[in-house]
Amino acid sequence: MASVSIRDLAVRFGAVTVLQKLRLDIAEGEFIVLLGPSGCGKSTLLNAVAGLLDVSEGQVWIGGKNVTWEEPKDRGIGMVFQSYALYPSMSVRKNLSFGLRVAGLPKAEVEHRVARAAKILQIEPLLDRRPSQLSGGQRQRVAIGRALVRDVDVFLFDEPLSNLDAKLRTELRVEIKRLHQELGSTMIYVTHDQIEALTLADRVAVMSGGLIQQLATPKEIYRRPVNRFVAGFVGSPSMNFVEGRLSTTGGGVALEVGEGARVPLDGYVFATPPQDGRPATLGVRPEQLTLAAVEGGSRLPVVFNLVESMGADSLAWGRIAGALASMRVEPEEEVPTGRPVEIFFHPEHASLFDAKTGERL
Amino acid sequence: MTALPATAPSAVVPSGPRPKRVAASRIVLYGILLVAALYYLLPLYVMVTTSLKGLPEIRLGNIFAPPLEVTFEPWVKAWTSACTGLTCKGLSPGFWNSVKITIPSTVLSVLIAAVNGYALVNWRFRGSEFFFTALIFGSFIPYQVMVYPLVLVTASLGIFGTLQAVILIHTIFGMPILTLLFRNYFASLPPELFKAARVDGAGFWRIFFQIMLPMSLPILAVAIILQVTGIWNDFLFGVIFAGTQNYPMTVQLNNIVNSTQGVREYNVNMAATILTGLVPLAVYFVSGRLFVRGIAAGAVKG
Structure with missing residues (x-):
């Protein structure tokens, strides 16, 4: 176990800045997920922690030691890759023991550790096979095992489940969670899959443009996104956004939408005092909208045009003030389509962003 | 699970006419390939047959005729005793x-x-x-x-x-x-x-x-x-x-083939060339x- 501290880390490739002055402190035994779209720098950050690329500025500390210029092997890390990266010319056993043999461990110790890792990951019957004779899920188990045998303090996962089919992905996700609970190691996990992020993480770091946009618990990220990017990126289907203007006149704060429609925001907790006339974006998640009137709720005008059945629930698609919007409804609920109706939400659960900066208001 | 009738597997057969075994385009294709193959094999044939003939037979001038009397002497000579410039040790060195x-x-x-x-x-x-x-x-x-x-x-x-x-x-x-x-x-x-x-x-x-x-x-x-x-x-x-x-070997081969003294031993030259290309x-x-x-x-x- 070890803590990881990233201090003002910058990575540039020529003129391209991939990470800019990034700070991140990870506690011992914490499970951190780096979540973000392609090209946001999350894999670069992971590679920098692993020591697989040269950083331009800043430091990486692992276990209270500055390892910025240490070799990957001296950092106490193990890494699992999306493409498994098993050595094709070696058997599973050889794959697992490669790092230990490089380190020159005694033979008995190597065998002991391989056997233990194989047992934890339930790959004992596969030890003498070649990687090409394994299924995708088995390969990824072996790849995890390769980190496991080395008794590392920090596990680094680079989109480990992205190449697997949906069922296996769920299975291995649970397995990784179990592994974390058993080992108590620090884990840094890169993914663009928000389900993985929300289910696995102690804390999620949502990244974009080489910066951490928000670092918080999955709940917090989901409920109180700090800016419009995080709000739009986390959640499926995406949060609904309604553009408007803040109005503080006429009793309470409200959002003026379109042609004079007022959406009261009573109960919303403002981070900064609301300014009259400021352009703002209201964000409401699909499951926060209801057809039935709720007490203390505000209403939004909407025209629905399509209902998608998802099995457990349905999604009603329509437009609120011209913007595409969706609402999660019970499968048996009747959704009126083709004509204007009103739907309801609680402003205290909604989010409000500055229309220009995208910051939470 | 319901048991399938015993005849079920044989009931499903491909339908429609079976494709013709040999189409006309195939014949043309193989014909062209055959001619091309012959064209490229002919020089090799001439080399091999010539290398197996004695000099008197070569002087008859019919280069396509198979050897009347097969002799391996040109091969032995090419390998061991043909003259490459001043030395006469054949191609083996x-x-x-x-x-x-x-x-x-x-x-x-x-x-x-x-x-x-x-x-x-x-x-x-x-x-x-x-x-x-x-x-x-x-x-x-x-x-x-x-x-x-x-x-x-x-x-x-x-x-x-x-x-x-x-x-x-x-x-x-x-x-x-x-x-x-x-x-x-x-x-x-x-x-x-x-x-x-x-x-x-x-x-x-x-x-x-x-x-x-x-x-x-x-x-x-x-x-x-x-x-x-x-x-x-x-x-x-x-x-x-x-x-x-x-x-x-290539230089030695050149020296054997291009030596201008005495008779041109085509059979030895051919054998030497094949040996070099082996x-x-x-x-x-x-x-x-x-x-x-x-x-x-x-x-x-x-």
């Missing part, structure tokens, strides 16, 4: 010279190029792209331009006219194409393999020998075939750099299937 040139040149050039390609892909250093571009650019300069400077270089190294010189020259001239070959091959391997090995603590040479090289069999085969056939068939560098006592031929036949082997299967996505 040339054969061994070629072996002595080809094997070290191939091993050296392939190994160095493999390391080059590996370093250029996985251990990028400042100016590595420039280095690579310069190397490739070098392969576009005509050989003739470089011959005289290289003669001076080898002479000042004190190895001009020796085996070392010709081996050095072959290694240098193999470098651009082989490096390109290995670089592209290593670049096609998943970079995660290299990263994983680094995390496992392996260094430059260990990753090269234990991870990369075992995955390189297909490209090694290609490189070896290229080098063995190329160096074996080389004439220019052999005649310039090797020195008379080290002349490779090594590249054998290489192609033996190693052809290695080309198509995919060793990397299973390393990447399933």
Whole structure:
């Protein structure tokens, strides 16, 4: 176990800045997920922690030691890759023991550790096979095992489940969670899959443009996104956004939408005092909208045009003030389509962003 | 589960007319292929039959006729006693010279190029792209331009006219194409393999020998075939750099065929030519299937 501290880390490739002055402190035994779209720098950050690329500025500390210029092997890390990266010319056993043999461990110790890792990951019957004779899920188990045998303090996962089919992905996700609970190691996990992020993480770091946009618990990220990017990126289907203007006149704060429609925001907790006339974006998640009137709720005008059945629930698609919007409804609920109706939400659960900066208001 | 009737499997048969066994286009295709094959095999046929004839029979002038009396004497003479310039020991010294040139040149050039390609892909250093571009650019300069400077270089190294010189020259001239070959091959391997090995603590040479090289069999085969056939068939560098006592087989063959004294022994010439060409031929036949082997299967996505 070890803590990881990233201090003002910058990575540039020529003129391209991939990470800019990034700070991140990870506690011992914490499970951190780096979540973000392609090209946001999350894999670069992971590679920098692993020591697989040269950083331009800043430091990486692992276990209270500055390892910025240490070799990957001296950092106490193990890494699992999306493409498994098993050595094709070696058997599973050889794959697992490669790092230990490089380190020159005694033979008995190597065998002991391989056997233990194989047992934890339930790959004992596969030890003498070649990687090409394994299924995708088995390969990824072996790849995890390769980190496991080395008794590392920090596990680094680079989109480990992205190449697997949906069922296996769920299975291995649970397995990784179990592994974390058993080992108590620090884990840094890169993914663009928000389900993985929300289910696995102690804390999620949502990244974009080489910066951490928000670092918080999955709940917090989901409920109180700090800016419009995080709000739009986390959640499926995406949060609904309604553009408007803040109005503080006429009793309470409200959002003026379109042609004079007022959406009261009573109960919303403002981070900064609301300014009259400021352009703002209201964000409401699909499951926060209801057809039935709720007490203390505000209403939004909407025209629905399509209902998608998802099995457990349905999604009603329509437009609120011209913007595409969706609402999660019970499968048996009747959704009126083709004509204007009103739907309801609680402003205290909604989010409000500055229309220009995208910051939470 | 309901049991299927016993007849069920046979009930499902392909429907529609069975395709005709031989279409007209097939006949034309095979006809053309056959003619092309004959066209290319004819010279070989003439060479083999002529090499098996005695000189009186050759003088009859019918080059397509099969030998009336098969004799292996021309082959024996070509190998052991044909005159190559001043000495009359046949091709065998040339054969061994070629072996002595080809094997070290191939091993050296392939190994160095493999390391080059590996370093250029996985251990990028400042100016590595420039280095690579310069190397490739070098392969576009005509050989003739470089011959005289290289003669001076080898002479000042004190190895001009020796085996070392010709081996050095072959290694240098193999470098651009082989490096390109290995670089592209290593670049096609998943970079995660290299990263994983680094995390496992392996260094430059260990990753090269234990991870990369075992995955390189297909490209090694290609490189070896290229080098063995190329160096074996080389004439220019052999005649310039090797020195008379080290002349490779191709140079000796030329000396046999082009010697103008006495009668032209066509049968011996033919036998000598076939003997010289046997090594590249054998290489192609033996190693052809290695080309198509995919060793990397299973390393990447399933």
